[in-house]
Each structure stands twice: as C-alpha cells, then as structure tokens.
Amino acid sequence: MSISETYFPTEPSAPEIKTAIPGPVSKAKLEELSTVYDTKAAYFVTDYYNSIGNYICDADGNKLLDSYCQISSIALGYNNPELLKTAHSDEMAVALCNRPALACFPSTDYYDILKKGLLSVAPKGLDKVCTAHTGSDANEMAFKAALMFQANKKRGNKPFTEEELTSVMENQLPGTSDMVILSFEKAFHGRLFGSLSTTRSKAIHKLDIPAFDWPKAPFPALKYPLDQFEAENKAEEERCLKALEETIKNYPSKVAAVIVEPVQSEGGDNHASPAFFQGIREITKRLDVIMIIDEVQTGGGGSGKMWLHEHYDVVPDIMTFSKKMQNAGFFFSEAGLAGDQPFRQFNTWCGDPSKALIAKTIIEQIKEKDLLTNAKETGDYLYSKLEAISTKYSGKMLNLRGKGRGFFIAFDLPTTALRNQLLAECKVLGLNIGGCGDMGVRLRPALVFGKKHVDILASIVDEAFGKI
Amino acid sequence: MSYTSKCFPNEPAGPSVVTETIPGPKGKDAIKSLGEVFDNRCTYFVADYEKSQGNYIIDVDGNVLLDAYCQVASIALGYNNPNLIKAASSDKMIRAIVDRPALGNFPGADFEQLQKDLLKHAPKGQTLVWNGLSGADANELAFKAVFFNYQSKKRGFDKPFTTEEEETCMSNQAPGNPEIAILSFKRAFHGRLFASGSVTRSKPVHKMDMPSFQWPTADFPSYKYPLESNEEFNAEEDKRCLAIVEERFQNWKCPIAGVIVEPVQSEGGDNHASATFFQGLRDITLKYGAKLIIDEVQAGCGGTGIMWDHERYNITPPPDLVTFSKKMQSAGYWFHDPEFIPNIPYRQFNTWCGDPKGIIMAAAICDEIKDNNLLEPLRETGLYFYSQLEKLQSQYPQFITNLRGKGKACFLAFDMPSGSKRAEFIEKMKLAGINVGGCAEVGVRLRPGLIFEKKHVDIFISAMEKVLPTL
Incomplete structure (x- = not known):
C-alpha cells in the first residue's frame, strides 16, 4: 500500500x-x-x-x-489522521487554553516536546532552538541573535556603557547599531521591516515601506541543463562569491550576518551548487560574519532531506524554519547566539506549544513513514x-x-x-x-x-x- | 453563583507553597534540563498547566500560586476554562489545526463566519480586521497599512507606481522605500522586531544593538497621584506633551505618517493619560494628515473593565487602527477605512495571514466575556482592590507610592522605592503564594484574569500585609 x-x-x-x-x-x-x-x-x-x-x-x-x-x-x-489525533488530544486542549509565556513559565512538557520533536531533527552542528511565530519573525529573531552576538563581541563581553544606555533610547549610535545584514538579489526572507529589508524578490513586496540601507550581493543565475554549462556556471558562482566578499570587506559598516536560502523560492526557485554555499561559509567564517540559512520554504523534508542545505555539506551558525513545520524558529550552535543576557531575545509568547505539538507529530510521521x-x-x-x-x-x-x-x-x-x-x-x-x-x-x-x-x-x- | 465558582468548582481555596524556594527542587531540575534545549534564563518556574485551575497556577513542585500576572497579561x-476547552475541541478548531490555510490565497468556506464572529467584538467605530500572529507583528502590519495608505494618498489611490519607485525599492532606496516615520512616546512598548523595536522606548535592554529607524518620540504625560489632588499639574502635563508632539510634526526631518500610543503604557510602567490628552493627540494627527494607531495589545480585551480601554476616552473620530494580541490569543488590527486595504493584492500579505486557530479562540474568549457579562463584576472587584491597596499605601507610604489605575478594574499598579525592593517584594510575594509581575524600573503591575473576584483580592492583600513589614 x-x-x-x-x-x-x-x-x-x-x-x-x-x-x-x-x-x-x-x-x-x-x-x-x-x-x-x-x-x-x-x-x-x-x-x-x-x-x-x-x-x-x-x-x-x-x-x-x-x-x-x-x-x-x-x-x-x-x-491527516495522525494530525487529527494530535488535534483531539488532551495535550492540545491544554496547550490551546493555557498558552504560556514560554520563557517565563514554560510547561512541564515543553522540554519533551522540543526534544522529541524539533530537536530530534536539528541540522548538523546546531543543537539549540529558539521558537517563534512565523518565518518573518524567525528571520528577524535570527538577525537579532547575530547583531547582539557581534555587538557583544565588539564590546568585549563588557557591560553596556552609559552612553550606549542613553543613546539607544533615542535610536542613536552607539546604543543602536549600524551593523547590517547582507542578503542576495532575488531573495525572499519575509515582509516585516527587518526581514523586508533583506527581501529582494519583487517590487510589490517592498514598495512604500521604509527600509534599512543594507547591502546585497548577486545570487548565481545558473544555466540549464547543468551538465551542459558546467564551466559557465562555475564562473557565475565565483563571480557572485567574489562580489559577496568585496561587499563584506568594503561596506562602510560591519556586516553582522549573511542570510541565504538554500534555494531562492519566492524569487524564482534559483538554485546554486554546494560549492557556492561552501564558499559563503568559507568567506563568512574568515570575515567573522554569522551565516544564516533560511529554510522557511525549503525545509521540512520536501527536498528529500529534512533541511535542503544538508545536500550541500555546509554548517551555518543559524538556520531558520517555519511553513511545513507549522512552528517557526531558529536552530543555532553557539551559546552566545542566545544573547549575552536574559530578556534580550524575548517576547511574551516565545513560540506556541500547540504548534510545537503539531511539529512533533509531523516529525514523528516523517520518520515513521x-x-x-x-x-x-x-x-x-x-x-x-x-x-x-x-x-x-x-x-x-x-x-x-x-x-x-x-x-x-x-x-x-x-x-x-x-x-x-x-x-x-x-x-x-x-x-x-x-x-x-x-x-x-x-x-x-x-x-x-x-x-x-x-x-x-x-x-x-x-x-x-x-x-x- | 459567580462565573468563577461555576466554571472552576475545583479552584483551590487559597495558595499553598510547599517548597522553601520557588522554583523548588523539581522545578530547578526541570529548568536545568530545559536549558539544554531552550534559553531558561528568564524562567521563573516550570508550570503544570494540566493541573492549573482558574486563578491558580500550579508549578511542577506542587506549589499553588494565585496568579495576578497571567502569562504577562x-x-x-x-x-x-471549561468553555475554552470546548472551543479548543470543536470541529472548526480541529480543522484549523490540522489544515492550516494560507488565508489570503485559499480561505476556507467557513472563514467568513470566523471573521464575523471576531468582528462582533470590534472596538466602537471599527468595522474590519486584519489578522496577525503576535503583538509585534500586529503593530508592524499596522505600520505597513499606514505607510501604504500614506504613500498611495500622495500618489493617488489607484495610480500605478513609477518605474523609479519600482527600481529604487530593490536597493532599499527612496523613492521606492521612502523616508517616512511613525511617532511614538517615551517609555512606550510596542514590540521587539525591527520597526516595533524602533518605536519601543521602554528600556535599553529591549533595544540595545538593534539597528533602528530614526523616528521621532514625544513625552508621555507623567502624572502626579492621586489624580484628584493634582488636577492642575496634570492638565499642564497634557499640554506640555501635546506641544512636543505638534513640534515634532512641524520640525521632524521627514514626514510623520502615523502616531502609535498605548491607552496605558504597560511595560513602560503603567503610565496613564487623560481623555484630554488622547483627544488632543487625535486632533493633531488630523491636523497634519497622519494616522492614529492605538496599541491595545496589553490593555485590550477587558483587562481595564471595558473591552477596549481607549473607548473610555471617546476619541473622536475613532482611531484609524487599533492593534490587539495577548488576552485575545490572536493578533491583528481593527480598522474601518477601506482605503487601508491596499489597491492591489499581495501588498499586505504573507503565507498564513493570521491563524484560524487564534481567531476561533479570540471569538470564543470575547463571546464568553460578553455572554457572561464578566466586566461588570470585574469593575467592582477592581474598585474594591484599589480601595484595599489605598489602605496599604497609607499604611506603608515608604514602600507603596503612586497607586494608579482607579476605575480601570484590576489594571492597577504602584511603585516601590527601588528596583531591588521591588524584586524583593515580588520574590517574597511568590513565597507567600502570589504570582505578580513588575513593570519599568520600580513598578508592580496587577494583571489578573477577568475572573478575579473579591475573595482573590483578599488573599492578595493579606499576602501583602505579611510581606510588606518584612521588606
């Protein structure tokens, strides 16, 4: 059957x-x-x-x-009958009627739900998770993680200065940040203000909304079929990597993170080779930039692997997810990416146990079947x-x-x-x-x-x- | 029989603290294991939600706490709540969970009804709703609606974009991405994403190291309490703050498309303002062609004794957008002018465009409030609560000042002499069986559920009577 x-x-x-x-x-x-x-x-x-x-x-x-x-x-x-079972379960009713502020008052079963669910399919090298509400939200929280990490590093793990504490309340430097997030042309990472500043798919996604002046690099435009254009495609990827490196090096302010989709989906299903992603990893490591892989659309098994970037043999610092998982968030490796202090990466709900339960069922079914x-x-x-x-x-x-x-x-x-x-x-x-x-x-x-x-x-x- | 007694026959009669510390030994272990997979540094205790009942939250050690914080309001x-359990197990809820739609593209056949069920509870003057997923999301969606509207008014509602706009926006440059602003108030809290973070001005830790938009702020009134004996000062304070708003409109380096304000600044310290202030704000926004967004994320959904707190100010004409989340268990913004719906599709858009699960819960919660007339007894409970706190304030003036929120049900707050005294108070209240939260540097805010009754007030007050002398 x-x-x-x-x-x-x-x-x-x-x-x-x-x-x-x-x-x-x-x-x-x-x-x-x-x-x-x-x-x-x-x-x-x-x-x-x-x-x-x-x-x-x-x-x-x-x-x-x-x-x-x-x-x-x-x-x-x-x-799906298995999702129906979960939806009818007592656990689900409890999760829906008593939605916790997860970071302050987590539920007794949240550890288990995460451990048996999302964390059981954590991508290689990323063993922690921060839960969120949507793909845009997940990406913006990932940006915050990267920006706070880089700022803390620059500060030498020292407490905030008096000047930072006062200037930030006026949205001024040095408390606010002039660090930037770099994305690729044709990318789609969401539609809130930070994520939209990295989205470069279509004008209709962006028009009339104030944006951060953040940099972009070209994404390879490969020729098909791949086996007939190997040399051209290799040259194209090298061109894009070179542009990425130059942008990071020459941009007037620090590039805190690069965000990239393993396949640019909304932007036209643009693929690149494993070598391209390995190239991004090499450049970001060398230049002290956080690499964020956005698996919002590509993740969840559709590519034949749980996360599409697993086809590329590359380990980013952060990987975001949403959509098919029905739960959003990001996986990360470095403890510092959780923020150097509590209540920095924080909001009321910090996710949703009802969604984590659904994600767990989806993951269990992916494995079982x-x-x-x-x-x-x-x-x-x-x-x-x-x-x-x-x-x-x-x-x-x-x-x-x-x-x-x-x-x-x-x-x-x-x-x-x-x-x-x-x-x-x-x-x-x-x-x-x-x-x-x-x-x-x-x-x-x-x-x-x-x-x-x-x-x-x-x-x-x-x-x-x-x-x- | 009261609603609470009827719904929660097994609600504990009072708190019970069985460990020497909260969290106790089991709680500490649970927090430690959780830390392997999830940031546990903000965790107060691990709760057993299956056992928690009514106004009582029960932790993993078996401590039973009267909850006046309620998951950050x-x-x-x-x-x-048995009636919400029913809603959670209803056919439409099961459907919403199992087959979550991309609502903008493939709305379900029952979606119109879900929207109408929610819209029954819209604030006065609002007739439409756009759904989001969190308070920060709701506010940013509202900003987008304001910016679309502002630019399209400038361009002509149905005029096409220019080629220059279409090209420049792909590089995040004007005119495609114009420099226009949202004005917010000092000490405001509107969320923690990038635009919502830019208008949040509560505490440095909420904002530090995040790139932000150069948007203007104005002072929010700082009243003297009690209000009755400080009328003149407070009226001057309204005028002073409104004059700053007006000055910003005249002199800010870019156009101000909208103003966002909380009816009570909650995270920022439970700062209240008068009807005169809110009407003044409305008048200025009208004068300068800007939109008024009221952020009811924390104050809304009944907490102040009326469904939407800003309704008490009778702002005329009503605000342009009203955002909500938290107690609603769904998020989004109410509005009434159809021109807040962009002229072409896929502008205000995302994959899910909300979540029927949240919308169903929101409507169920609002129906329950309305059908059982929960706000009337809540207002009475609030007056009683206030009067009891007033007594404690005169008894312990060294610890309790600026008691505020009179007439706004249990949406009450007071200040303590220092952050450390406040922390000590909250900690000791926990050990006395009460879960209560702080706000801003020295505030204590009361955010019980709408089912809080006099008997719960008495328990709360008697815990304070025990704790205050030990500070």
Whole structure:
C-alpha cells in the first residue's frame, strides 16, 4: 500500500472538476467574504472539511490535486489522521487554553516536546532552538541573535556603557547599531521591516515601506541543463562569491550576518551548487560574519532531506524554519547566539506549544513513514517525467531544475503571461500549482505525494502545455 | 453563583507553597534540563498547566500560586476554562489545526463566519480586521497599512507606481522605500522586531544593538497621584506633551505618517493619560494628515473593565487602527477605512495571514466575556482592590507610592522605592503564594484574569500585609 493509501483510504483517485475555477459557489462566497476580508489574492474558497490527502476540495465540490499546498506549508496532506489525533488530544486542549509565556513559565512538557520533536531533527552542528511565530519573525529573531552576538563581541563581553544606555533610547549610535545584514538579489526572507529589508524578490513586496540601507550581493543565475554549462556556471558562482566578499570587506559598516536560502523560492526557485554555499561559509567564517540559512520554504523534508542545505555539506551558525513545520524558529550552535543576557531575545509568547505539538507529530510521521525517502524517490520520478515533457515542449518549458532535490522542482516559461496561462490551464484540468519569480512554476506537493500523483500531475502539465 | 465558582468548582481555596524556594527542587531540575534545549534564563518556574485551575497556577513542585500576572497579561479567563476547552475541541478548531490555510490565497468556506464572529467584538467605530500572529507583528502590519495608505494618498489611490519607485525599492532606496516615520512616546512598548523595536522606548535592554529607524518620540504625560489632588499639574502635563508632539510634526526631518500610543503604557510602567490628552493627540494627527494607531495589545480585551480601554476616552473620530494580541490569543488590527486595504493584492500579505486557530479562540474568549457579562463584576472587584491597596499605601507610604489605575478594574499598579525592593517584594510575594509581575524600573503591575473576584483580592492583600513589614 502506498503512503497516501495508508493515511487516506478515501483519497480521490483523480481530480474531479465540475465548474470553472473559481466556480459559482466560490465566487459568491468570495463576494460575501470581501465585505470582511481582502480577497484580491484569493484563488478559490476551500472546503477544508472535504479536502483529503493530496486533494484540495473547493466550495463548488471541485477536487484538485494539490502541488502548491498552502504555499508549501502542508507537510502530511489534508485531514491527516495522525494530525487529527494530535488535534483531539488532551495535550492540545491544554496547550490551546493555557498558552504560556514560554520563557517565563514554560510547561512541564515543553522540554519533551522540543526534544522529541524539533530537536530530534536539528541540522548538523546546531543543537539549540529558539521558537517563534512565523518565518518573518524567525528571520528577524535570527538577525537579532547575530547583531547582539557581534555587538557583544565588539564590546568585549563588557557591560553596556552609559552612553550606549542613553543613546539607544533615542535610536542613536552607539546604543543602536549600524551593523547590517547582507542578503542576495532575488531573495525572499519575509515582509516585516527587518526581514523586508533583506527581501529582494519583487517590487510589490517592498514598495512604500521604509527600509534599512543594507547591502546585497548577486545570487548565481545558473544555466540549464547543468551538465551542459558546467564551466559557465562555475564562473557565475565565483563571480557572485567574489562580489559577496568585496561587499563584506568594503561596506562602510560591519556586516553582522549573511542570510541565504538554500534555494531562492519566492524569487524564482534559483538554485546554486554546494560549492557556492561552501564558499559563503568559507568567506563568512574568515570575515567573522554569522551565516544564516533560511529554510522557511525549503525545509521540512520536501527536498528529500529534512533541511535542503544538508545536500550541500555546509554548517551555518543559524538556520531558520517555519511553513511545513507549522512552528517557526531558529536552530543555532553557539551559546552566545542566545544573547549575552536574559530578556534580550524575548517576547511574551516565545513560540506556541500547540504548534510545537503539531511539529512533533509531523516529525514523528516523517520518520515513521520514511517520508524523506518518498520525497527523494518520488521526486526523482517526477523530475524524469517533467524532463520528458520539457523535451516535447522545448521552446516553452525552460530551465527545468531541482534534479536530485526531491519534490523541490521548478521550470520556467518564456513569459509571465504564458506562465500565468499555464497555471490557469492546470487548474481547469484539476491541478493546483503555483508560480514563483516572474516566469517560474514551482512544485511544492506534500510529503505524501506518490507516483500515481506524479502520473496525474505530469499528464495535466503535458496537456496544459499543449493548450498554451 | 459567580462565573468563577461555576466554571472552576475545583479552584483551590487559597495558595499553598510547599517548597522553601520557588522554583523548588523539581522545578530547578526541570529548568536545568530545559536549558539544554531552550534559553531558561528568564524562567521563573516550570508550570503544570494540566493541573492549573482558574486563578491558580500550579508549578511542577506542587506549589499553588494565585496568579495576578497571567502569562504577562495574556490569560483572560483563567487556566483550563471549561468553555475554552470546548472551543479548543470543536470541529472548526480541529480543522484549523490540522489544515492550516494560507488565508489570503485559499480561505476556507467557513472563514467568513470566523471573521464575523471576531468582528462582533470590534472596538466602537471599527468595522474590519486584519489578522496577525503576535503583538509585534500586529503593530508592524499596522505600520505597513499606514505607510501604504500614506504613500498611495500622495500618489493617488489607484495610480500605478513609477518605474523609479519600482527600481529604487530593490536597493532599499527612496523613492521606492521612502523616508517616512511613525511617532511614538517615551517609555512606550510596542514590540521587539525591527520597526516595533524602533518605536519601543521602554528600556535599553529591549533595544540595545538593534539597528533602528530614526523616528521621532514625544513625552508621555507623567502624572502626579492621586489624580484628584493634582488636577492642575496634570492638565499642564497634557499640554506640555501635546506641544512636543505638534513640534515634532512641524520640525521632524521627514514626514510623520502615523502616531502609535498605548491607552496605558504597560511595560513602560503603567503610565496613564487623560481623555484630554488622547483627544488632543487625535486632533493633531488630523491636523497634519497622519494616522492614529492605538496599541491595545496589553490593555485590550477587558483587562481595564471595558473591552477596549481607549473607548473610555471617546476619541473622536475613532482611531484609524487599533492593534490587539495577548488576552485575545490572536493578533491583528481593527480598522474601518477601506482605503487601508491596499489597491492591489499581495501588498499586505504573507503565507498564513493570521491563524484560524487564534481567531476561533479570540471569538470564543470575547463571546464568553460578553455572554457572561464578566466586566461588570470585574469593575467592582477592581474598585474594591484599589480601595484595599489605598489602605496599604497609607499604611506603608515608604514602600507603596503612586497607586494608579482607579476605575480601570484590576489594571492597577504602584511603585516601590527601588528596583531591588521591588524584586524583593515580588520574590517574597511568590513565597507567600502570589504570582505578580513588575513593570519599568520600580513598578508592580496587577494583571489578573477577568475572573478575579473579591475573595482573590483578599488573599492578595493579606499576602501583602505579611510581606510588606518584612521588606
């Protein structure tokens, strides 16, 4: 029995499309919803009660195979019975009704929940965790950890000076900081003010919001297929690393940390080689800069490894997570990254035990059902199917990428308009699929996606390309 | 029978401290193991939430403490409230937990109802809500809403961006990323992320070493207490602070798009201000085309005896945005002008755009408050509490000063002579069976749940009577 059959005996065997998408019921509901909510970004209204496994059901009763999964944030499919068990548990009710201020009054079971859950999948070299609420929040807390660490180092582990204590209250130096966080072009790290200053994906993400004047470095634009452009791609990565090193060295103020996604996801599923990430690690170590890897979208098993950067043999100082884990936060190594004093990295909730419980269940299921192997093997199969389609539509399906990275696969179309057309055609044929960057299509199925789902996805994508 | 007795038949009759220190031996071990995986330096004690009941928090050593701090003012209806347990086990909650949606893209068929259930409890004058995940998140989302609105008004609401704006923002430069500011007040606390950290002015440890925006501050009134005998001074203080706000609008190096203010500055020391002050602030924001954000993260959701504390000031027209979190167990901002919804999608956006789990809890909590009319008895409890503290203040003037919060239910505070005396007081209160919190340098703030009753006040006061003579 396949994984999805074990979990979801009643999962549909194929998509069922009865109406346009959004259909009449969805449209009417969106209209009503728009009186109390901004619905301009809504694709359709979902019936979560009837969604199951890899299929998302909409308000019109259409059942779509879901390869987008709430922007890459559903790990175990809809209505997963193990998550239902956790949701029905007494532990969950206690967590929901008595949400603690975790740092001040942690619960008796928080140690266990972390130890058996998140920490059991801590990336190599990072054995501590700080919990947060969202990906943006996790990244900003990671920035704070890096900035406080660097400042403390500069201060020589001494107490704050009188001048620091007074100037900081006016947002002035030396109490505030002119240190910076460096990010890469096309990066996405969130949309709050610190994280947004490092986000460089699209203008619409950034316009009209005051930003810190922080530096950026180019991210490699690799040519595909990789095996035909080895020399060019190597030169491209070297160019970017050189620019990174020069920016760090020449920037007028200290670069406290570099943040990088193992695959730039919102920005277009831009990959780079292990050598590139090892290069960042070498430069940041040598220049005394904290390296933060942002696994918000890439983490949680979709790549065939728990954390995508584990494909690269690189150990950062901090790694952030959210989305599929349903809990956010960051792993770190150095004790100093927790802040040299208590109450510096602090807020009321410091996470949420109800989310940590869900994360624990997701992690237990990943292990029990060996979902990483599924992602790897099914992902390889998916890649081979798409490769065949890309040969068939060689002028339209471009830059297929993500080979050997499990489900974390993407391709481009020649224009944004064609890309959007393809996404729309796929929906009509029963596949929910997402875009990224200007012309990219990204695959972000749940970890319970099987070969039979790949076959359906491939045949829909093939048909959709035929129509555009 | 009171709500508390009805809901918590097994609530302890009083505190019980069974170890010589808090944390006791088990607590110390638990904190030590936790330290292997989680920063434990802020940990007061490890709590057993399964056993905690109503107004009592029970720790891992079996100490039973009357809780007047309530998870930094975030537990509204006591521990293990049976009606919230029901909400936590409801079908819609299970659904929310198991299939958490990206609400902006794929809202659930029941989402409209969830929004409406929440909107029933909007402050006066507010009709819409945008959801966030924490207080800091809510405030920063509110800032974004203000900045989008400010710039789009300048540009013309439906006008497209210029190429220059689109290009410059990719390098974090103006005009795409304009230099515009949010004004906040000295001693304010609005969160600890980068923009919220920039407007927070409570303590250096909240801000140190973080890059911050060069945004203006103004003085928040420092009243003399008791208010009745200091009316003239306090009225002058309002005027002085408002004049500073106005001066900032006239002279700050960049436009001020919004002002954020707490109805009671809580982390910053429980500093109160008058209706005149808040109305004055509203008038200045209108005069200069700026937006007024009221931060109800700590004061909101009933703690001051009315649902939203700023409503008592009858600010006219109502504030533009009101943020919430903590006791609501969800976060976000209330608003009423549809032009705070940006003209195109994906501007005010993120993966989750809130969490139905939080929204369901928030509505359940608010319904419970309303359906059981919890705020009326709370106001009475508060008056009683205040009068009892007033007695202690006259008895121990060397230890208790500036008792404040009269008429705001149990949202009370007083000052102690020094930070170290305050620390000693809080520690000894714990050993006397009371969990209570500090604020600012020398303040003690009372943040019990909304189910605190006279009998709990008596227990609290009698513990103080024991502790004060030993200071």
